[in-house]
Amino acid sequence: MPDAADGTVGVVIASVGAITPHGASAEALWEGVRAGQVAVAPVRRLPMDQYQTSVGGEVTEACKPAYDYAPGPDTRDLSLDYALTAAEEAMAASRLRAGVDIPAERWGVAYATCHAGWRSAELALREVQEGGAPDWRRYTYVPPQAGAEVLSAAFGLKGPVLSVNTACAASAHALAHALEVIRSGAADAMLVGGSDAFTESAFAGFSSLWSLSPQAAAPYSKDRCGLSLGEGSGMLVLLSREAAARTGAPVVGELLGYGLSADGYHPTAPLPGGEGAAKAIGAALSSSGLAPDDIRYVNGHGTGTPKNDSAESNAVRAALGAAADRTALSSTKSMIGHLLGAAGAVEGIVTVLALRDQVAPPTATCVGLDPQCGLDPVAGKGRPMVFDSALSNNFGFAGANATLAFTRPGGRGAPPPAVGPDDIVLTGFGVITSAGEGAEALWEAYAAGHRQGVEEDRLRLARAEFDRSAAGSARERRRMDKISQLAVAACRAALGAAGAAGDEPALATTGVVLGTGVGPMESAERFTVPVLTEGVQAANPAVFPNTVFNGAAGHVAMALGTKGPTSTLTSGHAAGAAALGVAYDLLRAGRAERLLVPAVEAFSPATLDAYRSIPLFGSAAGRRYTLAEAGIALVLERRSSAERRGAPVHAVVLGHATASDACGIGRWDPSGDGVERAMREALRGAGLTPHDIGALWANAAGLAAADRAELAAVERVFDLDHVRFEAPKRLLGEPIGAGAHLSAVLAVGAWRDGAPAGPVLVNSSSLGGTHTSLVLSPAPPTGTESGR
Known part of the structure; x- marks a missing residue:
């Protein structure tokens, strides 16, 4: 209040x-x-x-x-x-x-x-x-x-x-x-x-x-x-x-x-x-x-x-x-x-x-x-x-x-007056997944039902290969690990699609809010293993700076010249959704006009060994679940900023919400209570009811125990006879922290392919019971002010 x-x-x-x-x-x-x-x-x-x-x-x-x-x-x-x-x-x-x-x-x-x-x-x-x-x-x-x-x-x-x-x-x-x-x-x-x-x-x-x-x-x-x-x-x-x-x-x-x-x-x-x-x-x-x-x-x-x-x-x-x-x-x-x-x-x-x-x-x-x-x-x-x-x-x-x-309590200073309401719009995206480069390749794979990934030693994996030159010259890329290259390449493509590439004054005020769950494990492993086996003399000073989770966001800023608010969210398998929520709040508060929001994930050998060792993934049920690499970047900005530039508007972010099961590390509420609260709060913030939603882009990725909880929550909120239930991660793989980005790009693709042009809800969950829901629309709601 x-x-x-x-x-x-x-x-x-x-x-x-x-x-x-x-x-x-x-x-x-x-x-x-x-x-x-x-x-x-x-x-x-x-x-x-x-x-x-x-x-x-x-x-x-x-x-x-x-x-x-x-x-x-x-x-x-x-x-x-x-x-x-x-x-x-x-x-x-x-x-x-x-x-x-x-x-x-x-x-x-x-x-x-x-x-x-x-x-x-x-x-x-x-x-x-x-x-x-x-x-x-x-x-x-x-x-x-x-x-x-x-x-x-x-x-x-x-x-x-x-x-x-x-x-x-x-x-x-x-x-x-x-x-x-x-x-x-x-x-x-x-x-x-x-x-x-x-x-x-x-x-x-x-x-x-x-x-x-x-x-x-x-x-x-x-x-x-x-x-x-x-x-x-x-x-x-x-x-x-x-x-x-x-x-x-x-x-x-x-x-x-x-x-x-x-x-x-x-x-x-x-x-x-x-x-x-x-x-x-x-x-x-x-x-x-x-x-x-x-x-x-x-x-x-x-x-x-x-x-x-x-x-x-x-x-x-x-x-x-x-x-x-x-x-x-x-x-x-x-x-x-x-x-x-x-x-x-x-x-x-x-x-x-x-x-x-x-x-x-x-x-x-x-x-x-x-x-x-x-x-x-x-x-x-x-x-x-x-x-x-x-x-x-x-x-x-x-x-x-x-x-x-x-x-001090009651001391000098006061927060500035609330910034006037403004829609937060999606003006560009860059997409790199195992289906290829670009949103079109991703949509075609999903629409055609092409399942991604192959089994590699008891895990099904979908790896993302791409033209590395999009991340910079060979010399520049030597300083980057794969997630940094994914981030730079996807952000460069997103800025180009948003019509903001090369605009130095605009880039100086553009920020980066990055989401990643696995983070820099490639660099962390590459740095740490020699130190543990050979001693500190094996420590590589060129690799160490990339062991921080925000290293990829830093490479984006260095490569593209962005200087605005920059942060990294690491909320596990919901990291990208968390980044989108933080970016939305920063934009609504007037802390930035435009933000790049990339979500990036890449595998390292030790990371995959860790997944294999966890019973949830090592079981037969876990092998029906596909882990996917990805680099997906969205450009979010205040509508007033987009209109000044004549930028394309692909979607409007109407609201978001996050709720926790509070069950502990690697646990979630099987009743789906946290998922339900996140969905209802996101709808409330968007000023919508469940009947206004045309499609639900689910978190469901093939882990039955987690998927059942989400489905139970969805059935309490929505009438599934009237709402399309989309589960893209069962087909394209779980891109860990990039799941919300994956669904957002596919939602735009569905609208373009003839799906009803109404609001949709996107779910994303960590495997420790943190749930984020976002509401997107292809156009502002008629006669109402969107957002919280």
């Missing part, structure tokens, strides 16, 4: 929780930080003799969350344990119960990570090398979505569930997306945060880049020489201001706004002048109703590497102008290390508590300020300061930039 007549929705922070090198609570984190205590020390849990450093910000507190997701202690994953521990503190401190104070269906999760459960993958890969057979459950902990779904199950949260992976900016992105979920009216509350645990691959990768400091990192110092890795988790409970008032929840701060951008410059290095980061900072200010003079403190990205710190300082000066000289810029990483995907949430917590206590946190290790940085680093200990608002910066591999704007 809007807080004001102008349609704005305020979002408050009810509570926080953390487990970090400073201890197992948010207050322990804050007390250590404000005192300038450095918790970077020799790492004890991993053998460290081969790396560039032996120190890191290690969690030393015992970590025993109450929720039990594993069959035994030897199969637990620390990144999940850290997330649950921080979440337990945040949920308890909120004094709210899902299903009692706030309906479970109105409380969601936005979870972020960089390496997700990759430590579980390392242990499994090593066991395979030694001739063993790993417990198959280890593989289910590897995808980022596992963390989102374990949090949903632990607290019974059945609202929208997202997982986000933009490397070191991941949990800042999660907070931004959660803010939009609440403002859009899809949820009253969101549990948001990030988690990462030490991996051998991370230490080997950063060592191969010569990015690690031999002692605790010294951000902004003239003698700095690298970063310190850290681990842990931070979690925040966000509420609409109305829900907080209604429930009497505590309020420790407010999240006013955010800015997202892409550098489009380099896989690991920032733009030296900080132009991309400055764009994110400026967007955070404008979205929060703040002026540069309102900012007295910025919690900096501050990694301690020479290029990052000077680029960030340049960005702050560019965004704040003369006010930068009166602004403190400090780095929490100087004390706890770089927590990668958890950094944005943990540093956001530090910023909120700094505002509460009116203390600017320090850069504890800063000695001898680098004049190329030049801003006040608050060296030593925390400094008392009067300030109402503050920013927090996080910048990641692949040029992903994020800035968050926080304020």
Whole structure:
């Protein structure tokens, strides 16, 4: 519910929780930080003799969350344990119960990570090398979505569930997306945060880049020489201001706004002048109703590497102008290390508590300020300061930039008035599947009933082959793995179809929201296996940057010149649907005029071995299920933008919704309750009834247990005698995170081939009970305003 007549929705922070090198609570984190205590020390849990450093910000507190997701202690994953521990503190401190104070269906999760459960993958890969057979459950902990779904199950949260992976900016992105979920009216509350645990691959990768400091990192110092890795988790409970008032929840701060951008410059290095980061900072200010003079403190990205710190300082000066000289810029990483995907949430917590206590946190290790940085680093200990608002910066591999704007309860700033309603339209698509290249090839295969794929060692697979030159020159392609090549080639085709290729001013404001479930497993495997077998000397610095899930989105930005809001959604087999939903919300909120939304999947040997080991896929029933590679990109934009360009309009996105079964990793509700809620909410948001829908493009892909749940839900919502039930994945294969894109392209093909020109509903589900439904129409509904 809007807080004001102008349609704005305020979002408050009810509570926080953390487990970090400073201890197992948010207050322990804050007390250590404000005192300038450095918790970077020799790492004890991993053998460290081969790396560039032996120190890191290690969690030393015992970590025993109450929720039990594993069959035994030897199969637990620390990144999940850290997330649950921080979440337990945040949920308890909120004094709210899902299903009692706030309906479970109105409380969601936005979870972020960089390496997700990759430590579980390392242990499994090593066991395979030694001739063993790993417990198959280890593989289910590897995808980022596992963390989102374990949090949903632990607290019974059945609202929208997202997982986000933009490397070191991941949990800042999660907070931004959660803010939009609440403002859009899809949820009253969101549990948001990030988690990462030490991996051998991370230490080997950063060592191969010569990015690690031999002692605790010294951000902004003239003698700095690298970063310190850290681990842990931070979690925040966000509420609409109305829900907080209604429930009497505590309020420790407010999240006013955010800015997202892409550098489009380099896989690991920032733009030296900080132009991309400055764009994110400026967007955070404008979205929060703040002026540069309102900012007295910025919690900096501050990694301690020479290029990052000077680029960030340049960005702050560019965004704040003369006010930068009166602004403190400090780095929490100087004390706890770089927590990668958890950094944005943990540093956001530090910023909120700094505002509460009116203390600017320090850069504890800063000695001898680098004049190329030049801003006040608050060296030593925390400094008392009067300030109402503050920013927090996080910048990641692949040029992903994020800035968050926080304020004290009732402090300065306010979200801007709601943007006027505008249809979100589909203006172009690029398609690469096993059926060939182009939407026509895909439609012809489906219309002709050509089943895709062949059996390969107990799995049926449909591989996508394509003209790789569409991804760039041979030299450019050497830096890309297959999913990056698929993403660039599909996005280039989509921009061409939308009439936007080569328009440099337009591309500078175009963003990328990518969905992938399997992600960069080809690169992760190619990097990790030699490290495990031969040692850190085998770590390949050319491969390591592609091991982050947002690497493909970064390659799109670099290849095509897009600089707008850029993010990566990793919601398992529903990743592409999640990306479309996030893109829709960004466009409706006026955060972009146009977004490229690719969904990409490619196989690696270890990925396929993992699928084979999981009983669901290794059974005879599983062999009737086809896994498919794909690269499908859609161009979504505000109708006003499309009309100005004279762009073609193939479809209108009328609404979307996501619901969770809250059953846990790899589990779903056999009744189909979550699917039903997602469909009904998507219809409600679109302003339609089930009778308005002409076709249902189902998630059904040939796994009987999952398909039965969807069918039960569909039969409760629709009269199947009057709605076409399309199940394209049974024929064309399950393209993992690209399923919603596949159905959207086929829906357009069906309209062109003579199907009734009415609205359709597209379903997409993860195999952990996260369900997203989207409503598409070939034309705006007559006489009504579409969308939520």
